[in-house]
Amino acid sequence: MNAVELTAALKEESKRLGFDLAGAAPAAALSEDATRLERWIADGRAGEMGYLAERIDAYRDPAKVLDGAKSILMLGMNYRTVEPVRATAGQAMVSRYAWGEDYHDVVRRRLGELAEFHRRLAPDARVRGVVDTAPLLERQFARLAGLGWIGKNTMLIDRRLGSWFFLAALLTTEELEYDEPTRADHCGSCRACLDACPTGALTGPYQLDARKCVSYLTIESREPVPEELRAAVGDRLFGCDACQEACPWNRRTPATSERAFQPGPGMNPVELAELRSLDEEEFRRRFRHTPLWRAKHEGIRRNAAVVLENQKAAPGGRAP
């Protein structure tokens, strides 16, 4: 098969496997972006996310993710389902991406099938599928593969799907037919995300200080939430969608038919009393295969206490 035929077959199969976006880019080193990442880390903006600094060399060069990588097929999977139900006193909000099954598991399964399909078409090829956790600058490669532009909230945005999609990558030692990079930036003079960020973590267009980001504070950080940021966490138990909910490109995007991402029972919103009654084993059983498992029982208990504190302080028990 030549590069054009192989790329067309992979894109068609990725669609059949539930990916909504697909585009190919050369697996070239991204030195400028990696330097930005290095500077961001040096400024302390990565907080406790030490794994970024530990693998900075790999972030520079995708050949460190798959030796001999020539091409990357970037993929996007829509996760928008129903609308968030606002929490009232005694309830808390979980961000949309975490309502259903853990996307790492769902996407990895599909990537595995796509890699198998690729090997059948090109038996000599080496292929690797990655989602989120590998040292690959996914948004930057997605832009180079024509999937969308990096918005002022640092998310990758597509004109049809907004930013409500996960990214994944299939690296291959084969040549593919490359798509045109997305050059246009459709944010224009809009600053809705910057204004909506509850903690000012978006310190400027395209600039995020993770240490102040509610998503980081409720998922990645193992420390108590800093006093001065607690009220701004509001009723958010896990993750934050404020900069996405405010984005005009996210208003009228289509919902996915992917069953795995449909909200699980009691996820939109969450009942805090029930959550706090769970012991370790019950928490594991309930959340082991959801994104909430990343924060562990301790992290979720910490976040629940902050939400309750905010609701006590807020008139009518509804935290902002």
Ligand code: B12
């Ligand atoms: C670390 C990380 C986080 C951190 C830091 C986020 C960040 N913006 O860096 C935290 C924990 C805060 C986080 C939060 C979230 N994340 Co996250 N995260 C990642 C991860 C693992 C690495 C991102 C990274 O490299 N950050 C490093 C810093 C330096 O990047 P940056 O601040 O964006 O800066 C870059 C660009 O902005 C650009 N840049 C800098 N200055 C300028 C200036 C201009 C003019 C331009 C154009 C560009 C530019 O260069 C920088 C370096 O490359 C990626 C997966 C991956 N492997 O890529 C997922 C990923 C980006 N996250 C994702 C999601 C869904 C989220 C959340 C929405 C989850 C939630 N609901 O809570 C929030 C959104 C918060 C936000 N606005 O970013 C998705 C995004 C999908 C999409 N459509 O874009 C990804 C791709 C995971 C996936 N596989 O789907 N995340």
